[in-house]
Structures are given as C-alpha cells and as structure tokens.
Amino acid sequence: MAVAAEERLHVERKKPRPLSTNSAIAHAVKDLDVDVVAAYPITPQTTVVEKIAEFIADGELEAEMVHVESEHSALSATVAAALTGARAFTATASQGLELMHEILHIASGLRTPIVMSVAMRALSAPISIWNDHSDVMNARDSGWIIFFVSSAQEAYDTVIQGYRIAEDSDVLLPVMVAYDGYVMSHTMEPVVTEDRDSVLAYAPKRPFPYKLDPEKPVTLGALADPDWYYEIKYQIVEAMRRALDKAREADEEFGKRFGRKYGLVECYMCEGAKSLIVAASSYAATLKAVLPRAWEEGLKVGLLRLRLYRPFPEDLIVDALSNVDSVLVIDRAISYGAPYQGPLANEFSGLILKHGLGVNLVSVVAGIGQRRMVDDDFLKLAKLAWEARTVRKPETIFYGVRK
C-alpha cells in the first residue's frame, strides 16, 4: 500500500502545469533556494522577477530582493552577493544586457558563479520591444557560459543545470540562459517542476571559494599589471574548456535524476540528411514541426539545434557536419560589414575551414526585430539549404527584408 501511495505521489509531482518561460525561470529560482535576487524591470524579462518577488512575499522563497536603479547596478549587486558566498540571480533583456556590458566582463573576470536569464530582444535604435538575438550576440565574448533554450521546460531545467555548472570549482564562470522574448517569455507551455530537496541534492550550494568574509580577509578585483593580467584572463580560456565536460555531465546527471536531458546540441531528423539548418531557441522548435513536410517534398534536411553556445561544442557540431553537403545557418543578429553578416555564420565558416569539411555554407539573417517567420518561410529555408548542396551561395541572404 505504501508503495502505491508513493507512486501516486510521484505521478502527481510529475504532472505538468501551464507556465510561461518567464514563470518557469522564476520557479527554478525558487526551487534552487536562491539567496539574493537583484532586479531592474525591462520588457520582456520583467515578469521573471515579478514572480520571484511574489514567491518571496508569499514566504515560498527566503531571499533578499535588491531593488536597484539600473541593470548596471543589478548585475553589480548580483556579482557582489555571489562573492560573499550567496547564491545570486538576476534577469534582463536587450538594452538592459547592453547596460550591463562592463559588469559582464567583471563577472567572468572575478569568476563569479551566477546565473542570469535573458529574454532575448532587439536593440535600439529604432526602439523595438520585439525579439531577435542582437543582445546576446553582442555579449558573446564576455567570458560567460551561454545556453539557448527552446522551451519553458528546458528553461526551468537549464537554470538548475546552470548553477551546478557555474558553482563547480573547476568552472567558476557566470551562466546566461537565453530564450526568445515574447515568443517564449510570454507563452504558456506545460512544465514539470521538481521539489526543492531534489533540486538542491542535484545542485547543492557551493559558495565562491574566496568569498568575502571579515574573519578571513581576501582581496578581489585588485589591479593586475602587465605581468599578471594575461594569466588571469587565460584562466577563463581554460575554465571554458573544462565547462564543456561539466555541462555534458550536468545534463547527463539531470537526465538520470529527473528524466529529462537535452544534449549540448540536438540533431533532429539528421539520420540520412544531406543538409542541415542551424537554429537556436524557438526557431528550432518551429523547424521540428516543419521539417517532416520538407522530407515529404524530398528535401532531406535536418536540424542542428544549438543549445550550448559558449563554450562551443565543436566536436559534436563537426560530427554533425561531417555527414552533409550543405549547412544553412540562421542568424537573428547582424554583424554589420563582416564577411558573413551573421555572427553564427562566421563561426561556422571558421569551423568548416579549421576541420577541412567539404560543406557549402549558406548564411541567412532572419527574424530581425521579430519579423514574422511562419512555417512556409522555414520550408523555403529548407529548400535553400537543399539547393546549396550543389550551388554555392557566398553572400548572406537577408530573408524577408523589403528590397
């Protein structure tokens, strides 16, 4: 009888509830027993920290909520809190992430184990509150571990995985969990949440090893002259390298404990595919719905979903590219004036050269400022990818712009 009751409880616990990605992230923060949250409102992130404020007000989470005057201060407070040994969190988007930019480098330079969610949004000017990936792409070289997630469930799970990775003493790097603003941030999906004990057993709090403590004084953020600076920045190079294995391990262990895992990249309909489309976040989810139609039309096109972006899971991506003749990379940001004008396409171009892969690359910029992309558009991209097996398309295609 006891077993039956336990099973029933288990089933009940695993029952999904409808949550937006923003709410799912707030639930993850609660279930991780985060100690300090610093927040400044910015669309479309705001409901993340609103929901966390509710949890604190309702006594479901015992945490310090720091109301700051800007995102620059929000991240500064989050970094400082983590350096005292607290588990700290903040959330942002768009202009907020840009205003944080100098603290992004300070967070990684000081090796601060924090997690931040980013509801990706276009950048001003002109003002757009809608989605693209310009904000995160502008932050990619700041020494942060960066995940792109594709569902509310994955956002919940990845914030939890993020703390396990960030706080690992072999890593000690900040983690960004990025997802599409509006398309995901404000869309309800079924999400399973876990109980706090299980979450903390998976991601136990491991405070910063040189935390600020009056009983044991340390200096953090001292001046590093030319004899010292280079080594301290090189530490991040090595920590990033180690983070790749730690991220893999964190995902595997998450799968064992909670029954959900994602891989560092995901290859969908790759078996027998002759061409791949590289996409992240919600576009990957849409492509999963569209690609079966492409195959019906004889286009053997698979999806390579980029989940972990930094560190770049190079080996897995090279493996996937080894079996195809062409790859189409969708960028939702513009690298103005670059050889390929999508930042991801430039990285794939480098990868193809580095590994001597005989793959034709197509660079597509799409969805800038959330320009509408529906199923038929993705089907057209699948056709482009397929054609590129035999026809080189060297110039970046600005899909959907009025010319």
Next chain:
Amino acid sequence: MSSEGSLPAYYEIPPGGAIPEPGSSLKYKTGSWRVLRPVINQDKCVRCRLCWVYCPDAAILELDEEYVTSKGRRYKITYKVNYDYCKGCGVCARECPVNAIEMVPEPIGGEE
C-alpha cells in the same frame, strides 16, 4: 615580454586573481610611479598633521622624533615621507597651510 620562471603560471594564481592573504599591498612598492617627490621643510612645518590626513596612500609618517627648529622651537614629533609608497600626487604640498612641502623632480633614471 615573458617572465617565465620568476612569476607563477596561470594555474598557480587563485581564480580571478583573488588575493587570499591580507595586507599584501605592502609588497607593492608604488614609489616607482613618482615623478615629483615631496620634500618637507622641517623648519617651516608647524606639525598640523594635514598632510598625514590627506595622503591617500598613508605615506606620510608621523614619527616620535624630536626636532628643534633654527629659531629654537622644539617639536616632539616629525613628519617624514615614506618614499616606498608615495606616488608623488602632491596633495600634501597643495594642502600644506604653511607651504612647507616642495615637490622636487625625481632624478632621471629613477634612482630612489
């Protein structure tokens, strides 16, 4: 360019350059930054302590050394500059109410 052998490798430095030992700034002799050095005229100095208060590097020393001026005035303390840490900012000379501190160029070649 390379400091191999004399300085620690990247993995020997605590993460992020954390310094786990308090007071280590004493090892960093910032006096080498100085272009002008403050020189205190002990006869003019009225022992007001303002230079000691203003110095951002605690490089003004207040010593229990007796000093008798040329006019016969006897002081129980003497102010001296710790040239190991004085960066030569000149705030002491600027704030001295009796102009007893002169900023003198360091000798070319940087000898102390």
